[in-house]
Amino acid sequence: MACTVLGGGVSGLSTGIKLLERGLEVHLVAEKLSPETVSDTAAAWWYPFLVEPLIKTNRWSSESFREFVRLMNEEGLDFITMRMGREYLKQPCSAPGWSESIDHFRILEEHEVMDGYSFGWEIEAPVIEMGYYMPWLRSRFESLGGTIETRKISNFEELESNLIVNCSGLGAREICRDEEVVPVRGQVVYIQQDPGFGRYDQQPESLIYTIPRRDVTVLGGTAQKDDWTIEVRKKDEEDILEKCESLWPELDRSKIVGRAVGLRPSRTEVRLESEYLNGKRVIHNYGHGGAGVTLSWGCADEVLRMI
């Protein structure tokens, strides 16, 4: 069976790999490839953030978690590392649905909660360094026989295959005329300093994160809905640094080495469903918001189950 995957971000490449592993013939078409996709700017910490519906995203993120651990342990990918992180919350709440499917999850003791917060939890989860991971995904895809073409399309008619998997992220706004997909702008700062463990407050209105990678720690963030600005804003950087200092007072601004902006392809719910359009079967897999990496393998498996 032959299939075309539209999109060369983390969703398109992961889905393409799963389809190739099942023996399908896969051709990938994308306007932009790494390092020019949104996926390249992902921080990228495994954490289901800014995505719905929870009943499905909890399952997809748990499946991805297991695959990242497998890639790290069995395939030796050293650009995926397990990191401790603490999430601080203003109000006590029940443990998230995905907490049972990961090995390390515990509620913080009162003395471990930062000032200004009343509750929190600690988890150990994969951090994926996208600068290495995206090229690895591409080379895996090609080594399995997948082919890649760089081209922008305006509708599915332009693709020859009768089976299409649509992983076009924000591009679905135009191709599917889906106005539910909106950008949620994310700006980050890179610093060459290790906080030891990651510190988080991932409420969209406050949004603070410090994600330690081997090379740099990624500081964030912003979650600005319907904001298409891809330039770095000085004011946002100052806000990010002030917020991060509230959770990490030792942060040393002299160690900042870079910054980036990406537009998260956000949607009220991830669109993972199948439809027929002029005789072609189109399986949509887009709208992963702030968790496209976290959901990538689980969503790819779901596409496979649908096919």
Ligand SMILES: Cc1cc2nc3c(=O)[nH]c(=O)nc-3n(C[C@H](O)[C@H](O)[C@H](O)COP(=O)(O)OP(=O)(O)OC[C@H]3O[C@@H](n4cnc5c(N)ncnc54)[C@H](O)[C@@H]3O)c2cc1C
């Ligand atoms: C600052 C920031 C931090 C983030 N941190 C995390 C994190 O820690 N963990 C996490 O899980 N997620 C994180 N995310 C979210 C994550 O980056 C996204 O959810 C994910 O990258 C979406 O991947 P995608 O493949 O669906 O879309 P994209 O990466 O945007 O790829 C879309 C692809 O479709 C192609 N395309 C679109 N339209 C067309 C067209 N008309 N014709 C041809 N090709 C087309 C594009 O060229 C591209 O190849 C973060 C995002 C940002 C911005």
